Amino acid sequence: MTKKSSMWSTLPGFRESLPGLLALIIIGIFCELPGLPWPITVHNLLHYIDQVLPPIYGEGLFTDLLHFNYVVISLGVGILIRNVVGVPRSWEKGLSYYSVFLHAGIIMLGSQYLLRDMVKLGTLTIIIMVVFVFGSAALLIFLGRLLKLNDSLSGILAAGFSMCGVTAAVATAPMIRAKSEQLAYAIAATVSFGIFCLIGLPYLGRLFGISQYSFGVISATAVPNSAQVIATGYMYGFEAGKVAGFVNIGRIVLIPAGALFIYFTAMTREVLGGEKLNIWQTVKERFPIYVLGFVVVWAANCFHFFPKPAVFAMNKVMIWFFTLSFVGLGLQTKLSDIRKAGIRGAIVGYLAGSIKLVLAVVVIVILMKHGYME
């Protein structure tokens, strides 16, 4: 009973969350929430600028060439506000709800899939995802040993870079005896690497002519943070975002197994001092429950429980949730984190992350060329 009440006490109260939540909603409305009759949006402004400016190679600068969609706009506006104007302290509690909106959006993503989408995803994509999760964790631990990094730091960086960034790092930290500064460091390194992926990967994808489907798989394989995975996917296109979200679900499910893998490979006996780990307890505590919500909505859609207009409306609401979460993510992204990540650990993390990213692009482009992937 005490455990339960302490769990719910971690949720900030309504009154203290209100300023941040209102800020999220108001900024979200100005960025553009689809279906809402509100014309004064950043999206419409950019559209207007494109019409006023002379076209470049016959195309508009923001909408056609730079592909500024709702993801870029909501993230960009959030990052701009945080790093140029700053965010009041009173917003912080409400902004922490951004992951609630992200998870709610992922659950509603289930309404956009049918059984044939799962079949289309195929065993090949699942194998790629599993190999990249465990392979990149092993690579990071190996590089950490090579550069004589502390076991706990290598382990926590491996968790952040191989699985779902912040969530995975937090889930693994107590198992591998990471210190608070190591956890903060790993979070800063994964988030800052994700920022580079977010900015660069869609342009790289267009340069190589990667299909929407394959780009979705690349995002879910190479980008560390769940929110950044989905943002990168949707930056490339709707289909890529859908695939990225679906594949990322598999990666989220792997968190308990990945954490155990890192525990057994990264930690030396001297550090653990003969300590025994309760595997079932570890899996139970670290399983992300909201995945079950996704499965429920997806199963209901597979049985055609929702009529078409409802599925269409769910898509719009899903975009609302994602927009709010991207605004929140932007408002929490401090560009100074890139500097804070320091040098040695960041080299290991960035090196492993870059190798994983290049390998993911190469493997998927080869599979695409040979017709194994769309």
Add this chain to the structure above:
Amino acid sequence: MAGIPEEEKKGPGEEEVEKQTEAQMHRARVNDYVAIALALGMVLLLWFLQWMGLY
């Protein structure tokens, strides 16, 4: 576990991170429940409104 006193096994930073991560994991779990309630509530509401013929 014999022979290894508790204070030798865990440094001050580790205890702090244990508390910090426990709170973060509890918050993550609560966030999951809130997200499930929000998303499933929204799905049911949209389905119900459609069933009523309101859109």
